[in-house]
Structure formats: C-alpha cells, structure tokens
Amino acid sequence: MKRCIYSVLLFLLPLLAGCGNTAPAEKALLPYPPVVVWDNKAYVVTDKIVLSENVGDQIGAVKRYIDPAKNFPERDEDSTSAPVGSGLFQIQGLNLKQTLAVEWNGVFFQAEHDEP
Numbered sequence: 816m817k818r819c820i821y822s823v824l825l826f827l828l829p830l831l832a833g834c835g836n837t838a839p840a841e842k843a844l845l846p847y848p849p850v851v852v853w854d855n856k857a858y859v860v861t862d863k864i865v866l867s868e869n870v871g872d873q874i875g876a877v878k879r880y881i882d883p884a885k886n887f888p889e890r891d892e893d894s895t896s897a898p899v900g901s902g903l904f905q906i907q908g909l910n911l912k913q914t915l916a917v918e919w920n921g922v923f924f925q926a927e928h929d930e931p
Contacts, residue, residue: 830882847883849896851917853903858915858926860896865916865923868885871905874915 850859853875881888883895892903894917902918905911906925913930916923 837865847887847895849883849894850888851877851894851897851903851915852888852891853872854911855891856928858917860917860924860926862893863925865906865925867923869907870916870923871907873904874911877901877903877917880930888925920923 821929830844849854850857851860852858875892877894877897879888879890879894880897880899881893881895888895897917897919904916904918904923906914906916913928915926917926
C-alpha cells in the first residue's frame with residue numbers, strides 16, 4: 816500500500832511542478848495611453864525627445880488635464896499626460912497630421928497620430 820502511495824506521489828509531483836506560471840509578469844498599463852488632442856485627433860505622446868532647433872511654431876497649449884484612469888480626452892488641447900499650459904508645437908520637416916511636439920517642463924516630446 817505504501818509503495819502504491821509513493822508511486823502516485825512520485826508521478827504527481829513532477830506533473831504539479833509543471834503547472835507553475837513561469838511567464839514574466841506583464842507591465843501594468845494605464846487605462847489610456849499618454850495622449851494630447853489637436854485638430855480632433857488623438858496624438859500618443861512618446862518618449863522621443865525633439866531637439867529645440869527642430870521645433871516650429873506653437874499651435875496651441877494644453878487647456879484641460881484628463882485623468883487617464885477615469886476618462887479619455889475628447890476636445891482639442893486635452894491631455895492625459897502633459898499638464899495644463901504645456902505648449903503644442905509643429906516639428907519642422909514633419910507632417911502635422913501625423914506628428915507634433917509637446918513641451919513638458921522645458922523638454923519637447925514627440926507625439927504621434929496614426930491615420931486610419
């Protein structure tokens with residue numbers, strides 16, 4: 816009888832050990848990505864820095880901060896990342912319909928919009 820129990824345990828132990836989760840934990844994501852809205856288009860703010868010599872004319876400024884855990888920005892000059900007053904700028908040589916710069920604490924970050 817003991818031999819039978821040991822045999823069953825010896826069989827089940829490797830089987831149960833193989834059921835563990837070995838995948839790395841996934842990075843927690845905000846409900847919405849860091850976004851600014853301009854010309855009725857959502858631009859995702861990236862971590863790409865735009866050099867100041869490549870920054871063109873100011874086209875607007877963030878007027879309303881939206882908490883990304885509660886809502887998605889809907890109106891022009893809304894943001895889920897940049898604080899109120901952050902400037903929105905053209906980037907020289909790039910199409911404004913696809914890319915703009917967001918000034919945040921004196922640093923310009925590239926924001927991108929993917930046309931459908």
